[in-house]
Amino acid sequence: MSSRPELQAPPEIFYNDAESRKYTSSSRIMEIQAKLSERALELLALPDDGVPRLMLDIGCGSGLSGETLSDSGHQWIGLDISQSMLNVALEREVEGDLLLADMGQGLGLRPGVIDGAISISAVQWLCNADKKSHEPRLRLKAFFGSLYRCLARGARAVLQVYPENIAQRELILGFAMRAGFAGGVVVDYPHSSKSRKEYLVLTCGPPSVSTALPSGKNEDGEDWSDEDSEDEENQTVCISERHRPRKKLKLTKKTKGRQWVLNKKEQKRRKGDVVPADSKYTARKRKARF
Amino acid sequence: MRLLTHNMLSSNIKGVSNGFPLRLDVENSVSKEVEFNPDFLRNMFSKIDWKALVDAARSMGYAELPEEAPDSSMLDSDEFLKKFHHALLELHLDEGALICPETGRRFPVNKA
Numbered sequence: 225m226s227s228r229p230e231l232q233a234p235p236e237i238f239y240n241d242a243e244s245r246k247y248t249s250s251s252r253i254m255e256i257q258a259k260l261s262e263r264a265l266e267l268l269a270l271p272d273d274g275v276p277r278l279m280l281d282i283g284c285g286s287g288l289s290g291e292t293l294s295d296s297g298h299q300w301i302g303l304d305i306s307q308s309m310l311n312v313a314l315e316r317e318v319e320g321d322l323l324l325a326d327m328g329q330g331l332g333l334r335p336g337v338i339d340g341a342i343s344i345s346a347v348q349w350l351c352n353a354d355k356k357s358h359e360p361r362l363r364l365k366a367f368f369g370s371l372y373r374c375l376a377r378g379a380r381a382v383l384q385v386y387p388e389n390i391a392q393r394e395l396i397l398g399f400a401m402r403a404g405f406a407g408g409v410v411v412d413y414p415h416s417s418k419s420r421k422e423y424l425v426l427t428c429g430p431p432s433v434s435t436a437l438p439s440g441k442n443e444d445g446e447d448w449s450d451e452d453s454e455d456e457e458n459q460t461v462c463i464s465e466r467h468r469p470r471k472k473l474k475l476t477k478k479t480k481g482r483q484w485v486l487n488k489k490e491q492k493r494r495k496g497d498v499v500p501a502d503s504k505y506t507a508r509k510r511k512a513r514f
Numbered sequence: 515m516r517l518l519t520h521n522m523l524s525s526n527i528k529g530v531s532n533g534f535p536l537r538l539d540v541e542n543s544v545s546k547e548v549e550f551n552p553d554f555l556r557n558m559f560s561k562i563d564w565k566a567l568v569d570a571a572r573s574m575g576y577a578e579l580p581e582e583a584p585d586s587s588m589l590d591s592d593e594f595l596k597k598f599h600h601a602l603l604e605l606h607l608d609e610g611a612l613i614c615p616e617t618g619r620r621f622p623v624n625k626a
Contacts, residue, residue, distance in 0.1 A: 276554040278518070278561070299554065299603070301519050314625060321519040332526035334534055337561045370526070376561075 228388065234354035239285070239306035248286040248312050257344060260421065261292035264342040264382040267410060267425050267438055277339035280374070282327055282383070283346025285309040287318035293342070294319045303327065328363030330370035338374050341381040347424070348385050351392050364396065368403035375428040381405070383424040393422070400426050412441040482507040515607045515623050517570050521562055525614035533614060535566035536621070538573045542609040550599050556589050558602070571601040 229238050239247070247253055270277055276297045281290050284302025286309050293300045300320035304310055310322050325332070328350050350367060351360050371381060387393035397409060405426035413419040425437060485507035492499045525533025564583040571579050578597050588594045612621040 274553065275557050276551055278522070278558065297551075299518065301522065321515045323519075323523075330526050332524055332533065333522050334524050334563070337522050374522075 228386075230349055230352050230388070234352075235349050236305045236307070239309045241308045241311075244286060244306065244308040244312045247309075248288065248316070254288055257288040258292055260344050260384050261289035261342065263412065263421070263441075264289075264344065264384055264423060265292060265296060267382045267423055268340045268342065268380050269438070270340060278337065280331075280333075280338045280341040281320065282331075282341060282343035282371075283349070284313065284320070284322065285344075285346075287313035287316055287320065287322075289342060289344045290318050290320045303331070327367045328358070330366040331374055333370070333374035335373045336376050338379060339376055340379050341371060341375060341383075343381070343383040343385075345384055345386055347383050347396060348387055348392065351388070351395065360395075361399070364399040365402070368400050368405065372403045372405060372428060377429045379428050380407075381424075381426045381428070383426070385422055385424060387422065397424065400424060404428075408437050410438060410440045414440065415442070480507075516603055517567060517574070517605055517607075518558070518602045520570055520607070520612070521567055521602075523612065525616070525619070527614060527617055527619060530614065530616045533616065535563065535569065535615065537613040537615060538570050538607065539611040539613055539620070540573055540575075540607060541611075543574045544606050544608045545600075545604050546606055548599075548603045550596070552592075552595050555595050555598055555602070559586075559589060559598075562602070567601060571605065574605050574607065576601055576605060 229235075232238055274297075276299055279293050279298045279300040281293065281300050281302040284290050284300075284304050285306070287302060290300050290302050290313075301323065302313070302318070302320045303323040303325040304313075305324070305326050307324060310324060313322055327346070347367075350363050352358075353360055375381060385393070385396060387396060393409065400407070405428065407424065407426040410423045410425050412421045412423070423440075486502060489499050489502065489506075520536065520538065523534075523536055525536060527533065568579050568581060571577070579601055584594065607623050608625065610623050612623060613619070614621070
């Protein structure tokens with residue numbers, strides 16, 4: 225089965241009671257979610273004046289990302305399609321208000337009221353048609369259209385997505401642009417398959433200086449600050465020693481040996497195969513000219 | 515659900531031209547204390563639809579907000595901000611429903 229949850233079941237069914245609990249009790253997922261939300265908040269580039277803003281968390285799930293918003297003092301409204309996830313969020317007593325809603329049907333919010341929107345690993349779900357009535361293009365259009373309307377002028381939306389392929393990324397970005405957003409994709413750690421993360425950074429309103437895209441983390445492949453860095457350093461070979469490993473490889477090249485052959489023959493015998501008897505010639509060393 | 519959220523929501527049923535404000539059907543409401551932050555209130559004030567907030571607060575049984583939309587000079591008065599804060603962030607609709615003003619469709623609000 226595919227490892228992508230989008231391909232397994234619709235979100236409201238995939239995130240059932242058991243899965244929601246599992247999701248929220250895994251410390252690894254919690255850490256990743258917190259990191260992603262912090263980065264998304266950083267990309268939102270809210271003015272640094274200490275005034276709390278009204279934020280929107282699209283696909284808030286159990287409120288892991290909302291917690292980051294609360295920690296920075298913001299008020300937020302979260303929406304998610306999975307009742308089980310929201311139940312977990314209620315249990316955890318998150319500070320934002322929670323709405324059970326399908327983002328593909330558009331957000332029922334008044335125009336121009338939201339100061340910023342984040343979404344962690346949610347928007348790629350829109351690319352799937354889980355019901356007969358679902359048409360991904362229409363749903364993306366409804367989502368981005370209503371998101372554009374409810375955001376205040378100049379506000380940003382940062383959507384962290386896991387697109388399945390390039391076409392899917394283009395599709396999502398295309399509909400965002402068509403809705404009127406300016407912006408693009410910011411890729412963090414583009415050279416790493418594991419920690420590579422993509423963020424759609426969208427700005428509401430006409431293009432201006434403030435809509436310039438921030439650069440992704442570690443885009444040029446230098447000052448890699450992850451824990452992998454040490455391992456990579458050890459793996460590099462100094463130029464002066466360049467030839468040594470190859471030589472060593474030749475010397476220590478292992479042959480299977482006499483004992484291995486004897487074991488193998490014994491194994492075959494036990495299976496009932498016809499095997500020549502062992503002798504002093506079995507697996508002997510050949511002459512060099514051979 | 516806080517009245518802040520209620521003030522932001524509108525009905526997006528197909529064919530509805532004006533889905534705001536949603537009517538409140540209150541079965542149970544509670545009040546939870548929240549940290550008072552005047553900066554946030556001043557920032558939010560321009561975005562709040564005052565009439566909708568007053569009506570919603572009334573239906574929750576809180577009638578201390580002035581009927582007329584206050585001007586920006588009121589935003590320096592601590593007393594007014596406290597009331598505004600209470601109505602906006604501390605009053606919670608615990609059980610009840612939101613009702614679309616045009617179609618009359620009910621959107622239930624509950625805890626679980």
